[in-house]
Amino acid sequence: MSQQSARGFEDLDLRPSGRLSPRKRARVTRGVQYVVLLAAVAAILASVNWTLMREKIFTLEAIRNAAPNIPHAFGNTLLYTLGAFGVSLTLGTVLALMKLSSVKVYRWLATAYIEFFRGLPALLIVFAVAYGLPMTLGVRIPSLFLKAAIALGVVSSAYMAESLRAGIQAVPKGQVEAARSLGMTHSKALIHVVFPQAIRIVLPPVTNEIILLTKDTSLVYVAGMTLAEWELSKLARESLAEPVGGLTALFAIGALYLVITLPLGFVVRRLEKSFGKAKA
Amino acid sequence: MRVTGLRKSFGNHEVLKGIDLQVTPGEVVCVIGPSGSGKSTLLRCVNLLEKPTSGTVELLGVDITDPDADIDKVRAHVGMVFQAFNLFPHKTVLGNLTLAQVKVLGRSREEAEEVAMRNLRHVGLADRATAYPAQLSGGQQQRVAIARSLSMDPRLMLFDEPTSSLDPELVGDVLAVMRDLAAEGMTMLVVTHEMAFAREVSHRVIFMDDGAIVEQGPAAQVIGSPRTARAKLFLHRVLHPTEIAEAELGETEPIDPVLDREEWEELHGS
Numbered sequence: 334m335s336q337q338s339a340r341g342f343e344d345l346d347l348r349p350s351g352r353l354s355p356r357k358r359a360r361v362t363r364g365v366q367y368v369v370l371l372a373a374v375a376a377i378l379a380s381v382n383w384t385l386m387r388e389k390i391f392t393l394e395a396i397r398n399a400a401p402n403i404p405h406a407f408g409n410t411l412l413y414t415l416g417a418f419g420v421s422l423t424l425g426t427v428l429a430l431m432k433l434s435s436v437k438v439y440r441w442l443a444t445a446y447i448e449f450f451r452g453l454p455a456l457l458i459v460f461a462v463a464y465g466l467p468m469t470l471g472v473r474i475p476s477l478f479l480k481a482a483i484a485l486g487v488v489s490s491a492y493m494a495e496s497l498r499a500g501i502q503a504v505p506k507g508q509v510e511a512a513r514s515l516g517m518t519h520s521k522a523l524i525h526v527v528f529p530q531a532i533r534i535v536l537p538p539v540t541n542e543i544i545l546l547t548k549d550t551s552l553v554y555v556a557g558m559t560l561a562e563w564e565l566s567k568l569a570r571e572s573l574a575e576p577v578g579g580l581t582a583l584f585a586i587g588a589l590y591l592v593i594t595l596p597l598g599f600v601v602r603r604l605e606k607s608f609g610k611a612k613a
Numbered sequence: 614m615r616v617t618g619l620r621k622s623f624g625n626h627e628v629l630k631g632i633d634l635q636v637t638p639g640e641v642v643c644v645i646g647p648s649g650s651g652k653s654t655l656l657r658c659v660n661l662l663e664k665p666t667s668g669t670v671e672l673l674g675v676d677i678t679d680p681d682a683d684i685d686k687v688r689a690h691v692g693m694v695f696q697a698f699n700l701f702p703h704k705t706v707l708g709n710l711t712l713a714q715v716k717v718l719g720r721s722r723e724e725a726e727e728v729a730m731r732n733l734r735h736v737g738l739a740d741r742a743t744a745y746p747a748q749l750s751g752g753q754q755q756r757v758a759i760a761r762s763l764s765m766d767p768r769l770m771l772f773d774e775p776t777s778s779l780d781p782e783l784v785g786d787v788l789a790v791m792r793d794l795a796a797e798g799m800t801m802l803v804v805t806h807e808m809a810f811a812r813e814v815s816h817r818v819i820f821m822d823d824g825a826i827v828e829q830g831p832a833a834q835v836i837g838s839p840r841t842a843r844a845k846l847f848l849h850r851v852l853h854p855t856e857i858a859e860a861e862l863g864e865t866e867p868i869d870p871v872l873d874r875e876e877w878e879e880l881h882g883s
Contacts, residue, residue: 510662511699511758515713515765516689525712529703 389579399572399582405561406568407589413481413550413564414593418543420486425493432498443494450491456552459484463556477562481553489546496542500535501527540601544594565589614659614769614802619668621654628654630824631668636769641801643811643832646821647847652804653696655821656773659802660684660691673768689717692762692770696777698754700746706733706757707742710764718765725764732760736790752783756790763794770794772803808852812836820844 353361431443450458462484466472474480504527512522551566558567565586572582614636621629628651636642644652657663659670661677661684669678672687701709710729714720720728733739736756746754755775762770772791776784788810795801795814805811811818811832818835820828820843828835828844839845850857 505697505699507695507697507699508701511693511695511701512713513685514660514662514688514691514693515761516685516687516717517713518685521716525716526701530701533703 390581390584392577392579392581394577395572395575395579395581396585398575398577399568399585402560402563402568403586403589406563406565406586409562409564410547410550410566410590411593412478413485413553414543414547416478416482417485417489417546417550420482421489421493421542421546422539424486424490425497428490428494429497429501432494433501447491447494450488453488455485455488455549456555458488459552459555462487477553477556477558480556481550484556485546485549485553489542489549492545493539493542496535496538497531500531500538503534504530536604537601540597540604544597547590547593547597614673614800615671616655616659617669617671619655619658619670620666621651621658621663622666628824629658629665632824632826634819634826636800636802638768638800639798640817641795641799641815642803642817642819643815644802644804644819644821645806645808645811645836645847646819646827650821651824652821653773656771656802656804659771660688660693662693685717689713689765690768692759692765692767694755694758694762694770694772694775696774698746698751698758698778700754700758700761702746705743705745706738706749709746709757710761713761714764728764728766729760732763733757735763735793736760737786750783751779752786755779755787759787759790759794767799769800769802772801772805774804774806776805776807806851808836808848820847822847 349355351358428443428446431439432447434440434443459480462474462480466474474483508526508530509522512526513519517525550564553564554567554570558564563571569583569586572586573580575582614634616632616634619629619632619634620627630651632651632655634642634655644655646652654663658665659672661670665678669676671677672691675682675687677684677687701712704712707726707729710732711722711725714725714728715722730739730742733742736759738753738756738760741749741753741757746757749757759775775791776787779787784807788807791801791803791810792814803811803815813832815832817829818832819826820835820839820841822843828839828841835844836848839848
């Protein structure tokens, strides 16, 4: 064969090497996966003692016993979440701006705060706010709502600050340059150009943070609460002590948490989708 | 616009090595040269998007390198067009054009919209006023960016490689708008790789290499018959990219000053 002539393909062996072609093999594998799944489900259904299960987690009487307290416990969970979110967002914004500050000391302080509170269990902070502050500094926070908001908000703000900072930094540098070159001051560029774009970016992580806060309100009971201050987890703990129903109240209250968190998750996914569209 | 003794370093790397440049009202000046020669940095130093290490920049009669100068007031009247357009994605085309007019110049919404629409007609995009930037082609976005700057009633326009990120067939639309502007007497400083534009529209062409102005003069002379070896080589390679023989490939190296000290010294006389 001379050097100039085009190269053919007769010398290549392109037949499938196994007995099945790759695509046929994939189809068989998928079939096997379905069979395994069905077998597992059947095994579980057969092995469960349904009568016992019903008695322990689905006794209507237990739900009836807890019912009078459910509305205000549900309300309090929402209230503590909102309070903590308020603290978290305010403190988080300040910390994020500190982290982006041109003053080195502010950056250090913000970093120290974030690393400190990110590394400690929220439960510990609730203890510290409820008992540590009055014992050591003589600071007595008057209401449980405030204790919850401060303790959970302080922890959450560390995460919030990182989300907000990342959102602000995700806005391309060219946006600030364009705004500044049109004569806007630094703060006008932030307010009219950077923040509106950063909000779209941070909405999903911020909504996630609300979901986390909702669940963390289950730690507030360690601060000690009156009946009127009960939230869902406290109610669940008390219900466990009832003679009937076993875990029923626990399951019912778990479902109530989902009533709060599932719609939020849905909102996050919707937001992510719609912002994805606006960008394309 | 007057730049005197402008130097700029990033760390140990000196990008601009003492630039003196003056642009008089009504003049169109194009800056050409290889990548990394400091063209864009020069432009960004002119409106202080980059802070010069030393030297002075005088814009519209104000020494903006003086810490007492109000840079924002000066910038409001110096348009800047970026390679990446940098339109505000969360605002409509009209919103992009009116934002700074209202927030910086203090115009009423009605007045700002009137000015905006006039400038959109100018760039041929009046029918896209309610669109979002993401819905426009690159060429349209760049024309909107030009209209956004024009809406501020600029006395000087800076263009930083305005056509470099455009599809080839959209370049012409943007250049046409710029040509119109030049014909209307707008003072323009343009960093560009479009030699045809530089040749036809500009009053003066500056050739930069390695942070210094190597050669400048009328477009026909600098582009048509460059005097320095560096400019000759650059223009040959840009204007006739298919004529580079295999034996010539090594000649890309003069672009890196470290590798070609001899040529560098020849150009800078040091």
